[in-house]
Amino acid sequence: MKQNQTILIYWAIIGLLLLTIAGLALKFIVFGTTATGEDGRQAIILEPSERAMVLGEMRQFLAGIQGMLEAAERNDAAAIARIARPLGMSATRDVPVSLAAKLPLEFKSLGRGVHDDFDRIAMDAEAVSDVRLSLSQLAATMKKCVACHAAYQIAVLSRPNR
Numbered sequence: 001m002k003q004n005q006t007i008l009i010y011w012a013i014i015g016l017l018l019l020t021i022a023g024l025a026l027k028f029i030v031f032g033t034t035a036t037g038e039d040g041r042q043a044i045i046l047e048p049s050e051r052a053m054v055l056g057e058m059r060q061f062l063a064g065i066q067g068m069l070e071a072a073e074r075n076d077a078a079a080i081a082r083i084a085r086p087l088g089m090s091a092t093r094d095v096p097v098s099l100a101a102k103l104p105l106e107f108k109s110l111g112r113g114v115h116d117d118f119d120r121i122a123m124d125a126e127a128v129s130d131v132r133l134s135l136s137q138l139a140a141t142m143k144k145c146v147a148c149h150a151a152y153q154i155a156v157l158s159r160p161n162r
Contacts, residue, residue: 033045033046033101033102034104035155037153037155039153041150041151041152041153042104042151042152042153043152043153043154043155044102044103044104044107044152044153044154044155045102045155045156045157046099046102046154046155046156046157047156047157048156048157050096050098050099050102051154051155051156053095053099054099054154055154057091060087060091061087061114061145064083064084064086064087064118065138065142067079067083068080068083068084068121068134068138069135069138071083071131072131072134072135075131076131077125077126077128077129077130077131077134078125078126078129080121080122080125080131080134081121081122081123081125081126082122084118084119084121084122084125084134085118085119085122087115087118088115088116088118088119088122089112089115089116089119091115092111092112092115104152106151107148107151107152110144110147110148111148113144114141114144114145114148117137117140117141117144118141120137121134121137121138121141124137
């Protein structure tokens with residue numbers, strides 16, 4: 001009977017550990033570190049350096065979009081590809097795991113979609129050289145940007161004064 005009790009205890013411990021792991025995965029992969037912002041959007045709570053990194057990436061997107069629009073005006077598909085390429089998935093390599101864990105899953109999905117879109121824009125601009133296609137793709141990408149900005153804000157982790 002003692003052996004059965006020991007096995008039961010082991011299974012209980014394994015079950016608790018699996019629940020803990022599942023809870024942590026849910027917290028860090030799905031929910032991130034968020035609160036409801038003053039304007040009703042979900043506020044993603046980050047350290048100042050992490051916030052600067054996310055906002056810097058968004059400024060790169062904006063500058064890239066502006067450059068692609070100028071290139072489209074000149075009918076320069078090669079320039080569109082050159083500008084879009086570094087905004088693709090290769091730009092995500094330097095994102096620390098600690099930062100990614102704080103981002104909610106939908107935010108990460110929108111961000112990945114935008115990076116994927118820039119890769120697609122670059123590939124199609126090189127392969128097809130159709131500026132109108134690039135503009136259409138860019139318009140679809142911008143819908144993701146607008147959706148993200150409508151749903152989220154980036155807040156700084158506030159620390160109590162000591």
